[in-house]
Amino acid sequence: MNPNHMLEQVAEERGSEVAIRFTSTNVTYSSFLDAVRRLTRGLYRMGIQRGDRVALMLPNLPQFPIVYYAVLRLGAVIVPINMMYKGREVARLIEDAEVKAIVAWSGAWDDFAHYAAVLNSIKHIIILGDSLPPNSISLTRLIARNNPMMDIADMDDDDPAVLQYSTGITGALKGAELTYGNITSNLVACRDIMRVTPRDTMLAVLPLFHPIGMTLIMNTSLCTGAAMELHPVFDPKIVAEKLKEGASTLFVGVPSIFKILLNHVNMEDGPPEKPIRLCVCGAGAISEDVLKQFEKVFGTYILECYTTNETSPVTSFNQWRTGRRVGSLGHPIPGVEMKIVDEQGNEASIGEVGEIIIKGSNVMKGYINKPRLTEEVLRDGWFHTGDLGKMDINGFFYLVNRKNDRIIKGGFSIYPTEVEGVLYNHPDVEEVAVIGIPDEVMGEEVKACVVLKEGATVTTEQLADYCRERMALYKVPAVIRFYKDLPRTSTGRLDKAELAG
Template identity: 40%
Template sequence: MNLPLRLDEIGRVSPGKEALVYYDQRLTYAQLNAMVNQLANGLLKLGIKPGDRVLIALSNCPEFIVSYFAIMRIRAVVVPINNLYTQNEVGLIMRDSLPVAVITDANLVPVVTKLAAEIDIRLSIIVTRSSPSGENIFSYKKILEKGAVTFKSVTKYQRDEVVELLYTSGSTGSTKGAMLTNNNLYSNAITFAQLNNLTPADKSLLVAPAFHAAAQTCVMNASVVSGATLVVHDGWVDPATLLKAIQDEKITFYFGPPTMYALLVNHPDTGKYNTGSWRTAYTGASALSADIFNNFEKKFGFQITEGYGLTETSPMVTSNPVEGTKKPGSIGLPIPDVEIKIVDYEDIEMPPGEIGEIIVRGPNVMKGYFNREEETRWIMRNGWFHTGDLAYKDSDGYLFIVDRIKDLIIRGGLNIYPREVEEVLYTHPKVFEVAVVGVPDAVMGEEVLAFILLRNGDAVDPEELKEFCRDKLARYKIPRYIRFVENLPKTTSGKLLKSALRKMIEEPRK
């Protein structure tokens, strides 16, 4: 079994069951499956073959979901990216993945057209919600209308066949695609659905960005494999919008990063909404504070469930029990069929209470990094995926993250890699050296702070540097704080001491 086959199965067994809600648009499973078939047939007519990469650059919408399943149905490879990425960011992924097609909205057409010419690839551009014109530019709506509502697969799906490339910077900071297989995605989605007791009676709310691994597995895919109803929002608006959706659609399951829960518990008018249908609130991506955990329970009468995962693990690795003992501050227990060890630098397992690196083995672990054999061998050494995260295990087997080996910043549930921001700032003519770190923030979890050492005699306003980043980085990656320093702390070998920089964080920020 895999994701597109499961969708087809539910479309036949429960054709009238409501599958998707997007504002005034409501689709049954039969209708959703037919649309996936129509697009799949249209993609085949464009010459897209098994193994070809197809980018999806869309916000949360039915077109994203239909495209995701249609690409997998023809055994091509889904490459979801943030539709707010700049040309520089999209270019890095296109140069690596060499897609044959992009499904996007009109805003990104000039960017991908220019990049296709620079990279020298023939690219079919499928545009949603507009009437495009130009060579190799096609209307999503017209492709859908012309496609047959039935689909006949000419070859069998393989369990270990790569069906998705999810780009991440991992522990090295360089952008690379995690190759996820049919079995990776299906096994993780079905396990997560079972852990959360999802059934056809449930209604899940998709607010977190669908290009993100957690939103795909924990909301979109878990809902589909369960035959539940998926209510889709473009993205986060405010607590009132979320609460109204829970009330009006009788939402039972919601997933979001701790940032969203922080905003929710601080909202003064939660009592105005009837949230009695809501039974599961799930979170991940960054640490959930004890204050948010406790305040949420006081306001809504049940506890948030926290889990842990990575792009390379499809993503779920551990989870607190939905029903049972939750330990605030813990990322929970290994999910079924997934093995975890806490090890030292020689991969020797540490006893309970001792800190070491989390390593993972199981059906959720990626096949490897696309075109990165050496990095794959290293990260998968000794047959285990090495997460780069430091943790300890208590006497009950619950895991507690204590730090990151990598310097990843997680702002509002979105990953920001310091090296990427640093490389952009280094291109400013007045910047001599730069170091980027995350600083704690009560709402976003972390914010971006850049320490800047200017060239001799130069001066620059912090706002000028932020403006310099605007067409090179997505908005959420632009440093909120910039601090000018006379030197950056280093070891005698010249290695930057970010631990020393973090000690300076409590000083006033600009």
């Protein structure tokens, strides 16, 4: 099913209602749909057809969802590009995806321009902004100068819709091919679990090029009739104030965002008079301490979920109907199966740590141009995540660690998230990453890379003593080093490879 059918129905019912709030501008559903239809016509006249790949490199602006839905309306394929990518990374991605057209923000184009000239697949360059490079077209004019196109391509569930790129531990690009069935089933499941209604307002700060932003924020809002309050960048002070104001009802974040927001409020203040209805946390485990503090300060409720690029992105959720377990990934969403398997592929016992594997309507077709890698991760219909987890007797799943992050010290397995969780609870610790480092005797030792809060005076030995009091001695970091900031990848994740180097 094409999600544009859902958008059409919503716009027909709620045409005069606000679809997107952006700074001082309100975009109604009627205006939004009109822009989508006009851009669809413009792309069609340029020769964009069913199955063509269109790269989308825009920040959080109203034009992002306009382009997204216009491309899908033609039955073409969206290739979202991380705005933090540099020119060389963008060129590699576009070459791998064989992109036919690119829609880009002028501010990001300069770094990429000299690579574009040698990429043969790009036939059309569409720019948002006042500065137009040679042989490019203005996105604003393309929308304004075309009449609306009413047709919507009817798509099969197995037709490709989105190429979601990420980098593996080797730095190689991986383009997960997500289908129209993947995208639609995931947004419907998430919408129902979150109980999104037209009365909701989504506070949108995660980048829409991120799969969580695309599905849990953009699609669940616009395909339901809710309003999306779109922020171009994440400003912790502004977002914390917005959460306190209570004008929005839904908020989706990642673990680091919830912790950062806590640092921008007065902990002694009571919860707001009109608290935000629901918060959702994906892309990693949030510490129990941060979760409970955030809920207390903002008077809200956080549901954790499990996401990967290859699963559109949501696989499991803490759900109202099955209850919540803090620190868990919840239960599989409708249409999805999960299980834990050992290294031989046998299903693990209750509580036993093994690899999380997934099967269902959310799982990608495969990685484009990488048949061998696809065969490695998709076996007998199951996607092998490379994540280590466990399941309790009530069917709740828990993330333990990445397979490749596990530290083996003297034959004992140590999972960095456990050590990080202890250090995160220290009042002087702002951020921490735990890695394994080579050791001649033990094979590996534990190293903690720590960012302290402003004004903190704790020493490395005091932090080590803190850990000794709270965990088995073999898990206590042998090396603790202070950093001003921790390195991150282009997708915003902690770059543990650089820390290890």
